[in-house]
Amino acid sequence: MIYREAGQYKTSYASDQALLPIRQDRIGLLLILVIAFVIVPIFGSSFFLGSIMIPFLVFALAAIGLNILTGYAGQLSLGTGAFMGVGAYACYKLTSYFPDVNIIVHVLVSGLFAALIGVIFGLPSLRIKGLYLAITTLAAQFFLEWCFIRIAWLYNNNDSGAIEVPRRYIGDLALTGPTATPVTRYLVILSLVAIMTLVAANVLRGRIGRSWMMIRDMDIAAELMGIRPLRAKLSAFAFSSYYCGVAGALMVFFWLGSAEVEAFDINHSFLILFMVIIGGMGSLAGCFMGAAFLWILPIVIRFVPSVLGIDMLAATTEHISNIIIGALIIFFLIVEPHGFARLWQIGKEKLRTWPFPYASS
Amino acid sequence: MTTATAGDSKTEVSTTAGSTNGSIPDGSTTDGSIPDVATSDGKATLLSVENVTLSFGGVKAIEDISFDILEGEIRAIIGPNGAGKTSMLNVINGFYHPQQGTITFRGKPRRRMRPYEAAASGIARTFQNVALFKGMSTLDNVMSGRSLKMHRGLFWQMLHVGPARREEIEHRQRVEEIIDFLEIAHIRKQPVGKLPYGLQKRVELGRAMAMEPDLLLLDEPMAGMNLEEKEDMSRYIIGLNDEFRTTIALIEHDMGVVMDLADRVVVLDYGRKIGDGPPEEVQQSQQVIDAYLGVAR
Amino acid sequence: MLAIVIEWLNTLFVAPFVDMFSLPDFLLQVLWEGFVSGVLYALIALGFVLIFKASGVFNFAQGIMVVFAALVLVSLHAMGMPAWVALALTVGVMGIFALVVERVVLRKLVNQPDAILLMATIGLTLVVKGAGQLFFGGEPKSMITEELGLPTGSSDWEVFDGIVIFQHIDIAAAVIAILMVASLGVFFSKTRIGRALRAVADDHQAALSVGISLNQIWAIVWFAAGIVALVTGIMWGARSDVSFALEIIALKALAVLILGGFTSIPGAIVGGLLVGIGEKLFEVYWGPIFGGGVEAWFAYVLALVFLLFRPQGLFGERIIERV
Numbered sequence: 001m002i003y004r005e006a007g008q009y010k011t012s013y014a015s016d017q018a019l020l021p022i023r024q025d026r027i028g029l030l031l032i033l034v035i036a037f038v039i040v041p042i043f044g045s046s047f048f049l050g051s052i053m054i055p056f057l058v059f060a061l062a063a064i065g066l067n068i069l070t071g072y073a074g075q076l077s078l079g080t081g082a083f084m085g086v087g088a089y090a091c092y093k094l095t096s097y098f099p100d101v102n103i104i105v106h107v108l109v110s111g112l113f114a115a116l117i118g119v120i121f122g123l124p125s126l127r128i129k130g131l132y133l134a135i136t137t138l139a140a141q142f143f144l145e146w147c148f149i150r151i152a153w154l155y156n157n158n159d160s161g162a163i164e165v166p167r168r169y170i171g172d173l174a175l176t177g178p179t180a181t182p183v184t185r186y187l188v189i190l191s192l193v194a195i196m197t198l199v200a201a202n203v204l205r206g207r208i209g210r211s212w213m214m215i216r217d218m219d220i221a222a223e224l225m226g227i228r229p230l231r232a233k234l235s236a237f238a239f240s241s242y243y244c245g246v247a248g249a250l251m252v253f254f255w256l257g258s259a260e261v262e263a264f265d266i267n268h269s270f271l272i273l274f275m276v277i278i279g280g281m282g283s284l285a286g287c288f289m290g291a292a293f294l295w296i297l298p299i300v301i302r303f304v305p306s307v308l309g310i311d312m313l314a315a316t317t318e319h320i321s322n323i324i325i326g327a328l329i330i331f332f333l334i335v336e337p338h339g340f341a342r343l344w345q346i347g348k349e350k351l352r353t354w355p356f357p358y359a360s361s
Numbered sequence: 362m363t364t365a366t367a368g369d370s371k372t373e374v375s376t377t378a379g380s381t382n383g384s385i386p387d388g389s390t391t392d393g394s395i396p397d398v399a400t401s402d403g404k405a406t407l408l409s410v411e412n413v414t415l416s417f418g419g420v421k422a423i424e425d426i427s428f429d430i431l432e433g434e435i436r437a438i439i440g441p442n443g444a445g446k447t448s449m450l451n452v453i454n455g456f457y458h459p460q461q462g463t464i465t466f467r468g469k470p471r472r473r474m475r476p477y478e479a480a481a482s483g484i485a486r487t488f489q490n491v492a493l494f495k496g497m498s499t500l501d502n503v504m505s506g507r508s509l510k511m512h513r514g515l516f517w518q519m520l521h522v523g524p525a526r527r528e529e530i531e532h533r534q535r536v537e538e539i540i541d542f543l544e545i546a547h548i549r550k551q552p553v554g555k556l557p558y559g560l561q562k563r564v565e566l567g568r569a570m571a572m573e574p575d576l577l578l579l580d581e582p583m584a585g586m587n588l589e590e591k592e593d594m595s596r597y598i599i600g601l602n603d604e605f606r607t608t609i610a611l612i613e614h615d616m617g618v619v620m621d622l623a624d625r626v627v628v629l630d631y632g633r634k635i636g637d638g639p640p641e642e643v644q645q646s647q648q649v650i651d652a653y654l655g656v657a658r
Numbered sequence: 659m660l661a662i663v664i665e666w667l668n669t670l671f672v673a674p675f676v677d678m679f680s681l682p683d684f685l686l687q688v689l690w691e692g693f694v695s696g697v698l699y700a701l702i703a704l705g706f707v708l709i710f711k712a713s714g715v716f717n718f719a720q721g722i723m724v725v726f727a728a729l730v731l732v733s734l735h736a737m738g739m740p741a742w743v744a745l746a747l748t749v750g751v752m753g754i755f756a757l758v759v760e761r762v763v764l765r766k767l768v769n770q771p772d773a774i775l776l777m778a779t780i781g782l783t784l785v786v787k788g789a790g791q792l793f794f795g796g797e798p799k800s801m802i803t804e805e806l807g808l809p810t811g812s813s814d815w816e817v818f819d820g821i822v823i824f825q826h827i828d829i830a831a832a833v834i835a836i837l838m839v840a841s842l843g844v845f846f847s848k849t850r851i852g853r854a855l856r857a858v859a860d861d862h863q864a865a866l867s868v869g870i871s872l873n874q875i876w877a878i879v880w881f882a883a884g885i886v887a888l889v890t891g892i893m894w895g896a897r898s899d900v901s902f903a904l905e906i907i908a909l910k911a912l913a914v915l916i917l918g919g920f921t922s923i924p925g926a927i928v929g930g931l932l933v934g935i936g937e938k939l940f941e942v943y944w945g946p947i948f949g950g951g952v953e954a955w956f957a958y959v960l961a962l963v964f965l966l967f968r969p970q971g972l973f974g975e976r977i978i979e980r981v
Contacts, residue, residue, distance in 0.1 A: 013533045014526065076773070128965045131716055131776070131920075135912050136965065139958030150949045202521035206529060207511040210497075214505050217494035224454060224492075225572065226480035226509035235515075266906065270780070277777055282496065319792040326784025333778045334766040 019201050036190055041183045049182040050255075056295050057186075057193045058251045063275045063287035064200055065243030070273070071281030072204060073236035074216025075125055079137035080244055080272045082144035085264030086114040087245025088252040089154045092163045096156055103168035103175055104188065107249040114245020115238040117144070122237030126230045129219075141266055148261045162260040165253050176253045185254045192250065196243065201284055203239070212236050213282075274325065278332055280341025289340040297321060404431040406465075407576055407608050408453065413462030415448055422448040423459070424632040430576065435602050435609045437619045437640070440629035441652065446612045447489060449629070450578045453610075454486055455479035466576075481509060485569040486578035489612075491561045495554040499545055499564050500536070502553055506571025507532040536571055543567050543597055559590045566597060570605075577601065579611035583618055591615065595622060620644070628652070674943035683820025688942050689935060694828040694897075696934020697835045701890040702911040703918065703926035704839065705883040711846070711921045712855040712879040713764070714772055714862075718779040721908020722786045723884060727752055728801065728891030728900040729794045735802045745806065752884030760877040768862065768872070787902065796902060801895030803827065808896060831893040835927075838889060842882075843923050855879060859921070913957035917964055933957045 010016040020026045040053060066080045091110035095103055121140040125133055148154060155163050167177030174180040175188060203209050211232045214222035219229055252259040271294065279290020298321040305317065336342050409429040415422045423445045430436045438446050451457040453464060455474035463470045466482060474482075485506070494502050511532060517525035540546050543563050548556060553564055562582060569577055582598070583591045595618060601607045613619050619626060619640060626643045628636030630652040636643040643649055678685045702724060709717040717723075730751050734744035763778055803810060809826035846852040857865040858875050866872060894904060910933065918929025941953045 013530045013537075017529065017533070124962060124966060130773075132916060132965055135916055135958065136962045138909065138912065139955060139962045142955035142958055146951055146954050150951065199519045203515070203518050206518045206521060206525055207508065207513070208515065208518050210501060210505055211508060213497055213501070214494050214508070217496045218492050220456075220476075221488070221492040221494065222505075223476040224456070224480055224486065225505055225568070226477050228477050266909070273780075315796070316792065319788040322784045322788030323792070324788075326781045326786075326788060329781030329784065330763055330778050333770070333774050333781065334763075337770065337774050 017205065019205070033194070036194075037187070041187060044186075046182045049186045052296065052299065054182070054186055054189055054255045056291055057189045058247055058255055059272060059275060059295055060288045060291035061193050061196060061250065062244050062247035062272050063279065063291050064197065064284060065240045065247060066272050067276045067279075067281060067284070067287050068200065068204070068212070068243065069236050069240035071276060071283070072209065072216065073212035073233065073240075075122070075233060075236060076130065076134040077137040077240070078134050078266070078269050078273065079121065079140040079144070081264040081266060081268035082141040083114050083118055083241045083244040084248025084251060084268070085144060085148055085261070086117045086241075087111055087248035088163065088259055088264070089148060090114065090245065091249035091253060092156075092165075093154065095166065095168065099166070099168075102170060103253060104170075104192070107192070107246055107253065110249045111242040111245040114248070115242040118237040118241025118244075119234050122234050125233045125237070138266075141269055145261055145265060148264065160260075162258055163252060164258050165256075168253075176257075178257070180254075189250055189254050192246070196246070197284060200243070204284070208235060274329060277329060278339050280339030283339070283341030285344065286339050286341030289344070293340065294325065297325065404433055406430070407432040407467065408610075409465045410449075410453070411463045411465065413449075413452060413459045413464070415445075415452055415457055415459045421632050423452065423629075425462075426629070426632070426634045427462075428627045428634060428637055430608060430610055431625075432608055433602070433606055434624040435598070435611065435622050437623035437626045438610060438612045438629065439614070439616075439619055439626060440635075443631070444629040445632040446629055447580055450486060450580055450610070450612065453479070453576075453578060454484060480572065483572075483575035484578065485572040485574035485576070487562070487565045487569050487580055487582060489580045489584065491558070491565055493553045493561055493565055493568070496552070498550050498552055499556070499567075500540070500549040502564055503536045503539060503567040503571050504532065506568040507536065509572065536567075539567050539570050542600065543570075544593075559586050562586070563594070563597075566594075570601065570607075573605075574607060576608045576610065579609060579613075581612050581614065583613060583615055591618060598622060616644075669947055670944075677943055678939075681820070682818040683822055686817065686822045688938050690822060690824065690828075692935035692938030693931060694825075694831065694934070695938065696931035697832050698890065698894055698897075698930075699911055699914050699934050700927045700930025701835055701838070701886060701893065702908050703914040703930055704842070704923065705886040705890065706911055706915055707918075707921060707923055707926045708842070708883045708886065709879055711859045711923075713876055714859055715764075715775045715779065716772070716920075717880075717883065718776060719783040719786060720883065720887060721905045721911070722783045722790070723752075723755075723887040724891045724894065724908065725900065725902055725904050726755075726786050726790050726891075727884065727888035728895045729790055729799070731888065731892065732799045732802060732895070732900060733794055741802055741806050744802075748888060749885065752888055753881050756877050756880035756884055759880055760873055764876050764880075765873060783905075787905065791902065798899035798901035799895075800899050801892060803892075803896040806892065808892075825897075827893075827896045831896075834889060834893065838886065839923055839927055846923065851875075851878065910957045913961035916961035933960065936960060 010021065015021065020029060040049070044053065062080060062084055065083070066077060069075050069077050087107075087110045090113035091103075091106050094106040094110060095101070098106070117140075121137065124136045128136060149161065152161075155161060158164070165176050167179060168175045173184060175184060204212075211222070211227050212235075214225065214227055215229060215232045215236075222232070223229055248264065251263065256263065275290035275294045276287065277290070278293055279288070280286025298318070301321045301324065302314065302317045332339060406429050409427075411427045413426050414424055426445075426449070438449060440446055448457060452459050455476045455478060458473045463472060464474075465471070466484070494505060497505070511528055513525040513528045517523060521529075537546075540549055543566065545560065545563055545567065548560060548564075553561055556564065562584075566579070566582065569579075579598070583594055586594065598609060598611070599622065602609055611622070613622075623640050625638060626636065626640050627634060628643055628646075628649050635652055636646050636649040702720060705720040705723070706717060709715055709720070727748060731744055731748040734747055735741055739747070759782065763782060764775075767775055767778055809830055812823050812825045815822045815824060846855065854865070854870045854875055855878075857868070857870055858872060862872060865875075891900065891904075894900070911930075914926060914929040914933050916929070917932050918925030918927070937953050937956050940956045941950075945952050
């Protein structure tokens, strides 16, 4: 009843093609944006902003990047962590060389470097498909990790081998570094993620996004429609790596404050892949759901014992959360391979007829 | 019917030996090596296949076959299973490259062409096993046929206002016309994976039509259909040929359909051509009857 | 300018070989070390091949199964059981594991595309890893080598004016691996079950329609892979302790599979040896040029280069796409 589309008919193709054709969806999104931009910064604690919302947004952005490559274009990638690293180190070098340029500009530019690396490691995708391609992304992951350690120039030759984020400002407002408040950092990340999500949604519903999906579903048929496979695949790699690179730069500069190579290791690649799987491959909303789930679940698991009064080591909760996440992945794959996003869609379908269970939609 | 192409089909100019079809008992012959020759029908040659041989390892799928397709006609390719019909289409498409022989399209001979080049030069096709994009809706599948005609760059795609949006809507209109013509409007938003086989074949036809091809290759478009569906499909094919002037080559097993639809027929058996001409003539040929029909209708 | 190029070419293409042959006994040692780790990679790859060959599933969890099997064995022994009893019980545990996986995971995902099954095994990896760490603890443990009757100590071989040292356990590992491969090879080609396994690998539905019980076959195959994992775990653990770090090393088996093909048992061996020896050679003789640590990625880059020229691996079948 609430979710009825009745009465909302489209009179032009433009309105039919809109991102959110259903009015309830638009209202819902507006609500979410208001909550995100206004309510959360005002009422959220430092902990909530700094340790929950910021990481969630960063991972959601990386998940969008991976989802574009794996969920929409069908090229399985296990190198997400490394591509994030490329963005982070690129941003670091850029701001080291050009400290006066606004850091946000550097973040956006650093994505381009990640895109370039992504294209290079995506080149084999013309000859190599599926699982084999995943292994070449593993090559990218381990090789780039090695580069992050060996090429001292990347971290300005400092002894610890880690990047220390310098303080950057916009006017008088501290953006990065110890003096930057969680609210500031949160709003910067939120704005960037919101804009980039919109851009991704636009590209995905247009000709380029369609070409990716064609390659994913049947690349032979796509070729017979005139799509050049290499061009489509490389554009997917480029676009996806750009997003991962920006996410990496944001992760270091606006969240962690410093980073060692471990921040971009294979475990992170898998983490983001899990977010994409659980959230739903081929769904942008799913990226957010997956990121929220996989980031917040371990935190919740960590808190449950103390709430219940049971004493548990941090390591133990980590093991338990591994078990639960693994079991959930299997569960989802059995029950709904398309992840949370499809469950959400099905839920919306049910909402159409609720509270009349015997009506058909 | 014009196609906006990037004009990037690779052509190799090769000298073709004059092909003769003298060994085949048929009435009409066209010397494919001279382009645009007016035949007795007054139509120009759109595609000609000359002495094409295709083998996989030791197996000869196609052996020294020559025939032509005239502009605006409906050409049926028939023959028993394994005769090499689908392989022939794959060769025309650029999916397989023949070891010998030449394909001449619109007067330009070509040897090795990639499938997207064939698409760009105006050749579209459907498949025996329905090669739709199962993860996408009907509308998106048909829209995917417009890929070659959409050019707006990344920048406008990202914003989706102005030029990109206009282009999308412009092509959407065209696609909706095709959807109306094929009577699949009621399923346009459904994912094609869920559709019944007959409808899937129709969507595939729509996708091929969206390319606005000069030559449309149909691989068993009626397979698995009941009488009613076959009548619908025949209607669409005739409509395509009449209204949109699309040249059609189709592989078909149903002789009734072939008799009704085709202007001319070419018959294959074990990779060789054993018949070439109007349907009535081919039907009477003893060689064809022995190989294929069993009983003259 | 030319001098720099020549210098660079020399460093890359000449000097390492000079190094190699100037100390031939050291070269032999390096080759042997590479051979040994190659054998162990091959064993891990073997587990992958078994399951892939029979079910088309890429079992991402193979690596963690190795760790798990070894941990079970060591823990059972630590609880006071004699080595051979612990071994027998561990075999039983792996059998139960196979049954559980088949029942809970595989049966429910029968008709899903391979990508889904792959991801299910990734989920399985997490579960086993978490459970393993929870029940056995994360610290490295030592393998009960002597108790199992495996040889310890080493022998020296004097050659080329130098010494090459062979650890007995390494020799044992090589022998056991060869035996394992041989018996698996025979099993697949000669026995009824082996034939059924190959049928299932080819086409699930066709196999079902001739009366092959998929569930049974899968349980058998995962059990076999579990045994291979156990053997691998014992061998690895004997050389370096049993720890969860092995899991990442198992990723290298992917590179092995690329070289050897995903469905070939001899291919797993050849691939394993190529990767093992190649990696060691590259690290020792070229590593210093790059600042060391190249073992981390060499295998993958080798696989990548290989894929560009031969997408189906050394022994795999040529993929012909038909429309």
